[in-house]
Amino acid sequence: MEVVELPESERSCDECDSELVEIGEEITEELEYIPASFYVREIHRKKYACKKDSLHGVYRARMPKRLIPKGIPGPTLLSHILISKYVDHLPLERQEQIFKRLGVHIAKSTMSDWLKTVRQKLDPLLQCLKNKMLDSRLLNCDETTYDVQQNAMQEPMIHGYLWSYIGDRKWVWFDWQKGRSRTGPLDLLQGFTGDYLQSDGYEAYNYVVDKLHITHLSCWAHARRKFVEAYESGSIQAEPVIQLIAELYKIESEAKENNLDFSQIKEIRKTKSLSILSQIKTAIEEISKTALPKAKLGTACAYTLKRWKELSEYCNDGELQIDNNIVERSIRPVAVGRKNWPFSGSEEGADFAAAFYSLIETCKLHKVDPSEYISKVLIYLADYEDEDAAGFTTLFPDAYAMKLGIE
Numbered sequence: 001m002e003v004v005e006l007p008e009s010e011r012s013c014d015e016c017d018s019e020l021v022e023i024g025e026e027i028t029e030e031l032e033y034i035p036a037s038f039y040v041r042e043i044h045r046k047k048y049a050c051k052k053d054s055l056h057g058v059y060r061a062r063m064p065k066r067l068i069p070k071g072i073p074g075p076t077l078l079s080h081i082l083i084s085k086y087v088d089h090l091p092l093e094r095q096e097q098i099f100k101r102l103g104v105h106i107a108k109s110t111m112s113d114w115l116k117t118v119r120q121k122l123d124p125l126l127q128c129l130k131n132k133m134l135d136s137r138l139l140n141c142d143e144t145t146y147d148v149q150q151n152a153m154q155e156p157m158i159h160g161y162l163w164s165y166i167g168d169r170k171w172v173w174f175d176w177q178k179g180r181s182r183t184g185p186l187d188l189l190q191g192f193t194g195d196y197l198q199s200d201g202y203e204a205y206n207y208v209v210d211k212l213h214i215t216h217l218s219c220w221a222h223a224r225r226k227f228v229e230a231y232e233s234g235s236i237q238a239e240p241v242i243q244l245i246a247e248l249y250k251i252e253s254e255a256k257e258n259n260l261d262f263s264q265i266k267e268i269r270k271t272k273s274l275s276i277l278s279q280i281k282t283a284i285e286e287i288s289k290t291a292l293p294k295a296k297l298g299t300a301c302a303y304t305l306k307r308w309k310e311l312s313e314y315c316n317d318g319e320l321q322i323d324n325n326i327v328e329r330s331i332r333p334v335a336v337g338r339k340n341w342p343f344s345g346s347e348e349g350a351d352f353a354a355a356f357y358s359l360i361e362t363c364k365l366h367k368v369d370p371s372e373y374i375s376k377v378l379i380y381l382a383d384y385e386d387e388d389a390a391g392f393t394t395l396f397p398d399a400y401a402m403k404l405g406i407e
Contacts, residue, residue, distance in 0.1 A: 038104050041074055065383040068117050075378035078118055081111050083371045086356045087333065089340045112349075119352050121381045126355050128392040129171060129362060136167025137194040138320065140327035141185065141205060144334050146176060147343040148350050157343065162354055164331045164361075167194070169321075170398065172330055172361040174354035176347070182207045196317075198324050201307050218310035219324035220245060226300035235297040237287050244280045248273055252322050265318030273315050281308060330361045359397075366397040373400055 011020045045063060050056035067075060084090040090098075092108040099106050133139070141164065148158040161180050165173045165188070177184035182204035189197075189208060198217035199205040209216040224245045231238040251272050255265045284301050291298040304311065314320040334357065344350045363370040377395055393399065 036102065038077075038102060067121055067378055067382040068114060071114065071117075073114055075382070076375050078114055078378055079371055079375040082115060082118065082356060082374060083360075085115075086337070086353065086360055087370060089333070089337045091341045094340075115352055115356075116348075118378065119355055121378070122355065122359065125377070125381070125392050125395055126358060129358060129396070130173050131191075132171040132393075132396075133165055133167035133173040134189070134191045135193055136171060138168055138196040138198065139189075139192065139194060140166040140169070140321075140324050141197060141199045142324060142327040142331055143180060143202075144331045146334065146338070146350060146353065148345075148347055149343045150346055158347070160350060162331065162334055162350075162357070163188070164327050164357075165189075166327050166330060166365075169326055170362070170365055172358050172365065174357045174361075176350040176354045178347075180204065186211060196313075196320065198321065198327075200324060201303070201310070215313060216310045217313050217320060217324075218307040220248060220311060221323035221325050221328075223300070223304045223307070223311060226296070226303055230295075230297040230300045233296050235291075235295070237291070238297055238300065241280060241283050241287070241300075244276055244283065247276050248280075248322060251276075260318075262318030266316070267318075269315040269318070274312075277312055277315070281305075330357075333357065333361070363397045366401040368397045368401050373397060376400070 006020075012018065013020060043064065045061040047061075048059040067073075067078065073081075081092075081095060084095055085092060092111045095111065096106060096108045143161045143163045146160050146162040148160055150158070158178055160176055160178050161184070163175045163177060163184055165175070165185075167173070175184065175188050185204060185208050189212060192212060192214070194214065196215050196217055197205060197209050197212075198219065200222045201218050206216065224242065227238040227241050227245070231242060251268060255268055260268065284304055287297065288301040288305065291301055293299075293302065314322050334353075337353075344353060359374070360370045363373050380395060
């Protein structure tokens with residue numbers, strides 16, 4: 001608090017020259033910033049010796065288990081480095097520079113080694129998370145580029161992909177693969193026990209749903225985007241289709257606002273959405289008669305009609321979603337991160353990214369602060385001895401959210 005006084009020379013009335021008396025104060029608030037700081041946590045272990053004979057040995061209090069036994073970082077520092085890189089998109093070399101300004105010298109290579117240990121410690125929890133995803137009824141899937149440049153190996157750039165899978169809109173799993181072939185999702189999803197897979201219609205997913213004998217859902221946000229691009233390029237015929245798609249979304253929005261349950265959502269889709277879908281299909285079929293196949297309008301029509309069954313499937317179950325936006329939001333941080341680091345330095349680094357993004361994005365779906373959550377989890381894992389997979393579920397973001405009373 002800063003107090004500003006009226007000077008003695010000004011404490012007299014301008015009208016009658018009598019002495020002024022204090023009657024209160026005016027308060028003005030100004031926002032300031034205190035730079036981040038480090039502190040050292042000292043662990044003092046009591047030592048005891050035999051009262052009768054000191055040669056009988058010294059007894060020490062047990063050293064609390066630490067995530068990195070011979071290292072200096074505590075769980076909050078490890079969490080900060082991890083969150084800074086994968087949430088705030090700060091490369092390790094930039095964090096090294098920031099720490100130097102604060103008077104602490106931590107090499108990029110050291111931080112990389114720490115993250116490797118964190119990844120190993122988190123592995124049992126991550127495997128449980130993967131199983132949660134595979135045990136889901138509905139999967140939302142998408143992929144984005146994530147390259148690897150192994151400089152030390154003098155090998156060419158690996159143009160890889162991070163594949164994102166979200167189970168039942170709760171469990172996020174990222175998987176890095178060297179390419180975009182169908183073998184990546186097919187191998188991973190061999191253990192999938194659910195009924196539905198929703199995607200943007202990429203051919204690899206068509207192959208997967210056929211092999212796994214599950215139902216494929218497409219994304220109306222993708223279909224709409226193609227008609228918007230056609231309209232913006234001058235094809236005014238796309239406007240009625242865009243308006244009709246907006247009506248579909250209006251129905252979904254009203255269902256959410258009114259807190260309808262799945263059976264009610266299914267009913268409203270049967271009574272309202274199916275009629276609009278019929279109008280959309282009729283309009284697109286009419287437009288496609290004259291639209292040039294390679295023009296944006298023709299491409300939009302072909303894309304939508306080819307996937308019509310998959311685009312209409314959501315009306316058969318109130319639990320299903322009209323689009324795949326939830327998984328697109330999960331990969332957006334990856335796209336932002338690529339602007340700060342164009343590639344990982346190894347395949348192991350790409351695996352780290354996939355693991356940490358899985359946990360971070362799962363936290364977001366449960367409205368849990370990733371930084372606070374990971375700090376707490378790292379404390380638990382340092383001394384966690386429960387080998388039962390069910391035990392790790394008590395450390396999941398949903399359990400943490402329940403503990404905090406987050407809805």
